[in-house]
Amino acid sequence: MSLPGAPFLARQGRELRLDGCSLDALAREFGTPLYVYSQRAMLDAVAAYQGALAQRRHLLCYAVKANPSLGVLQTFARSGCGFDIVSAGELERVLAVGVDPARVVFSGVGKTRAEMQRALQVGVRCFNVESRPELELLSRVATDSGRLARVSLRVNPDVDAGTHPYISTGLKDNKFGIAHHQALDSYRRAAALPGLDVVGIDCHIGSQITQIEPYLDALDRLLELVEAIEREGIPIAHLDLGGGLGIQYADEVPPPADALVTQLLRRIDARGHGHRELLLEPGRSLVGNAGVLLTEVLYLKRGDAVHGSAKNFCIVDAAMNDLMRPALYQAWMGIEACVLRDSKSLVWDVVGPVCESGDWLGRERELALQQGDMLAVLSAGAYAMSMASNYNSRTRAAEVMLVNGRPVLIREREQFKDLMMREQLLSC
C-alpha cells in the first residue's frame, strides 16, 4: 500500500520526505507541532479537476474551510480557482489575497445580516441560500442596500453519501439546504422577491465521499428540478455540485477527481444540460493529502500487563487542539516515524498532552520509537489546522509550505502574548 500523499510523500531510505524535504530536518528547524504542506501536491490536485473541466465553462471553488491559510489561498488563487466561503471571516481572507469577489460563492446555513451586507458590498458571485427565511432576509438586505443579490438555492437532495454521520449533509434529516420537495416553491418565491437574481442551483451531499454513485444520484435529482424550475420560466445558468470527494487516509480508494468530473459531465450532457456552467466546491481533495503534522515524542509510557494495563502510551507534543479529527470523528489518520529505527516495534496509543482521555491522535499503532523522535501524522492538510483551538492555553502550531521543494514559513507559531491579546484584567 502506498503512503497517502504519494508520490509527493515518500520514504527514501529511512527518511520520510515531502517534496524531497526531510520531515525530520524540518521538524528540528522549525520546531513542533508543525504543519508542512507541499504546494506541488496542491497544484497537482487542482490540475486533476481543471484538466477534466477544461472544455467546459466552469468555476472550481476551493472550499476555504478545509485550510484557510493565506499561503494556501494564494496558491489556489494563482492556479485559477474561485472560492467557496461560509463566513465573513473567510471572505476577508480571500479578499486579503486579492481574489476577485466575482469568483466567490457564499455557502452556509446561518449567514447573518452583517455577513450578507459585506458580501453584497464587495459583490460576491452568488449566495447559496439554504432556507426560506434566509431568502426573505437576503431580499430585504439587498433591497435596503440598493444591490442585487445573485442566488442559487442549496437543495437537499436526500441521498446517502455513505460517509460519517457528522459529515453527511445531503440527507433529509440534516440541517442543510432546502428540502427537495420544497425547492420548486422556493424558486418561485426567489424569482418573485425584490433584490434577488436567481442564477443557479446547488447541492453538497457530504464529505469524504469515496464513490461516484451518490454524486450521480444527487445530480439526477437536481436536473429534474432544474427542468421543472425552467418550465416555470426561471432560468438556471449554473449547476453547483458542491465538494465532498474523499481522500486516502487508510485503505480507502476514492475515485480520482478527473474520473468523477468526467462521469458528472457525461451525465449532464446525456440529459441535455451541457450548456450550463459547472461549479464545484472541493476542499479536502485539494489539500488533504498535501500536508502532514509533525510532532515530537515527549515520553514513552510502557504498560505493565501483570500489575495493570498492557497499554503503551506515546505522548507527543501535538494534541487534539492541533488536530481534532481523531477526537471528534474517531478518524483514523496514518502515523509514521520521520526516521525509521532498527529497534523492536511496539504497539502504542499516540496521545497528546491535553487533559482529556479523548486526546489521542492514533490508537494501537505499531512503531519503533525513542524519546525525542519525530512523528508525522499523514493526510493532515485539510480540516486540521483549520479546526485548531487554544484549548489548555496551547499556542497554535506553525505552518510551512514547500514551494518548489523549499520551505517557506506561512504562519508563525503563536506566542503566549497572542493567547491573551484580546483580554483585559479586571479593574475593580
Ligand code: LLP
Ligand atoms: N461545500 C460546502 C457547502 C461544504 O459544507 C463543504 C464541507 C465543502 C464544500 C467542502 O467539502 P470537502 O470537499 O472538503 O469534503 N471537518 C470535517 C469535514 C467537514 C466538511 C464540512 N463541509 C472533517 O474533518 O472530516
